[in-house]
Amino acid sequence: MTVMIAGLAAAAPVGAQAQSLSLDARVGQVEKRLNTVERVLSRQNGGGPLVQPEIGPPDASTTAAGTPASAPLTDLQARVAAVESATASLTNRVETTEHRLQQLEGDFAGYRRATDARLRALEESRPTSAAGGNEAADDTPARPARPAPATPKPSAAADSARADRVAAVPKPTGTDAADKATYAYNYGYRLWKAGLYPEAEAQLEKYGTRFPKHRLVSRAQNVLGLVYLDDDRAKDAAQIFYENYSKLPDGDRAPDSLFNLARSLVVLKRPAPDICQVYKEVGDVYGDKLTAAQRAEADRGRATYKCK
Template sequence: MGIMTFRALAAPLVLLSVAGTATPAMAQDAATAERLKKVEAEVRALQRKVFPGGDGRYFEPQITAAQPTGGTTAGTPSTTAVTDILARLDAMESQIARLTAQTEENTNAIRQLGTRLGALEVTSGAAASAATPSPAATIVPVAVTPTPTATRPATATPPPPPPAAARPAGPTAQRLAAVQAIAKPQTDDPGDDEYSYGFRLWDAKFYPEAQQQLSLFVEKYPNHRQISYGRNLLGRAYLDDGKAKEAAPWFLKNYQSDKQGARAPDSLLYLAETMIAMRDTKRACIALAEFSETYPAVASGRLKGQYDANRTKVKCN
């Protein structure tokens, strides 16, 4: 009787012990599954953020966990909680990798667009102020009225144009012959030929003709190795012709487009000179200060004389 009574009392205690240990495990599995569902929901939300529209091309079918049933079919292996979790984690890692790659591609594309827009903003001011001829344009000698002096004071205001009745109807035969006497180079580098021809016109002091030719060069060959020289010389052709307002955009564009360009320091210094000619002391001082900070070696070397001369023409704080 004693043994039978002991067994009758021990059996319920064993069942109670087993049930007590199973309950925390079931609660833990339920908490893990709930966390996975939350992570999957966040991944799907991120997918919709990166791929708006909910197009099925961007989404893989959701992985559903095998729901427990009352029994298993003979011959079909049942999935465990561990294999289900691993499968779902693998799917999420693949989705996150694809989202990361797509995000990097989008970021790179946005960066490239920003660069292109910045370049367009830099060039828009100069393009609006200095109209350029079409590539098919030819250099036409321009009638000019000779000035009393051969040199142009840096701060002098250009003389007013003569009355309409006094203006020449066209270029004189002498000027036409002089322009035609300047030969255009013919080499295997057509871009260099266009620039060199513009330089020869400027060097001969045919400034309006040089403006036409150099405008043709910078429009037709924007990526040529001589482009820094061409834009700077185009600004000088306007400045030497007494057209400081037209010269300033070209100096600014040449400096901003490529600060390491061969004539970028020259353009920044000529920009200061242009501002002095326009009596804009504030901007002249800004240009001189930036020149000395950006190109200290050039300011104390190749362009020291011009830099010192411009500093004496304006009083900066």
């Protein structure tokens, strides 16, 4: 019995030492992983030099043989406390980094929306280029600002200034110039966008007379109606829009001409049932063929005039 007790007493320190070494090795692995995370965060937060880890292996020191070691549990408690502190610090840095990323994403999204809005505004207001190009796709934007009304008897200086404005409108070149019908349409379109309504009217009326079967005739007639509408000739505009829709119901701008007809009737102060009839025609004839913007416009019109 005495021998067994002595054996157990001798084995106890060995077991405690093995347990301490095992726990020590596990804490060491945690420290190494934290060091790796710290290096990654250091590079992400600024791309600067690597930041040395706050926790490192204990300084190697030699002790004289036979010198009693410090209590293993006390050492491990100190190291675990250091690991917990470093973990809290890393958690805070990760949360801070995530917050900064969210702010950057929000700022970038706002910047992109503002840039898109500015680009759209520039595209709507920029003059057409002198290099030609087909303006056929751009004949449905917001109307250009109307210039100041001319005096009944313009002076020679006023005539000269208007001639300069007309001369400043670029004429189509390249392939558009070779195609006389396309040239006539595009030049009339550019005159309208420049606010030169009488000149645009003459150009587009000449186009309609000379090229009644051209592929752009639906667009040209719609633009001619817009010229009349902008030039305070709402009755003539309504007539042109109606004829463009009724004669060319499958034309590129037939639905737009119906919407513009409704606008003309509003200017002419026609009763709401007449305007509602136009919006009903839009839905009955074109229905699912309308674009999202056209459907929204039709819905607004019906709501405004309380169409049934």
